[in-house]
Amino acid sequence: MYSRRWTVAAVVVFVALAGLAGWRVAAARAAPAPAFQQSKGPINVHARKYSYTPSRIEVEEGDLVTIRFEADDIPHGFTIDDDAYRISKRAAPGHPVVFEFRAEKVGTFPYYCNLAADPGCKKMRGELVVRRRR
Numbered sequence: 001m002y003s004r005r006w007t008v009a010a011v012v013v014f015v016a017l018a019g020l021a022g023w024r025v026a027a028a029r030a031a032p033a034p035a036f037q038q039s040k041g042p043i044n045v046h047a048r049k050y051s052y053t054p055s056r057i058e059v060e061e062g063d064l065v066t067i068r069f070e071a072d073d074i075p076h077g078f079t080i081d082d083d084a085y086r087i088s089k090r091a092a093p094g095h096p097v098v099f100e101f102r103a104e105k106v107g108t109f110p111y112y113c114n115l116a117a118d119p120g121c122k123k124m125r126g127e128l129v130v131r132r133r134r
């Protein structure tokens with residue numbers, strides 16, 4: 001009769017082998033593409049009363065994302081509240097901010113303007129979509 005310890009060990013070995021096999025298959029399929037995509041140049045995001053252009057940013061998992069954030073009329077913010085993406089940037093007209101991050105978490109993450117000077121800013125919404133890499 002197998003002890004509980006051996007059962008656990010067998011499961012660990014199985015998971016490790018399955019993971020390794022899966023990784024090999026994925027690596028072969030992905031052939032020339034690097035595991036992490038380099039930045040494709042900045043994504044320009046404009047903010048003006050009271051919206052973002054674009055209001056949807058789509059990237060792929062693993063991308064190094066560079067955003068150039070520019071306010072066209074009054075100061076605006078670009079904030080994402082998430083454990084994976086803690087971003088809070090502020091741009092004033094004529095003073096764009098450029099920042100980058102690694103898109104490590106798949107999902108849809110809202111961004112918004114957190115500046116309180118103009119109450120209309122509360123309406124500003126966009127979404128960052130990080131697609132799973134195939």
Ligand SMILES: [Cu+2]
Pocket residue numbers: 075076077113114115121124
């Ligand atoms: Cu704003």
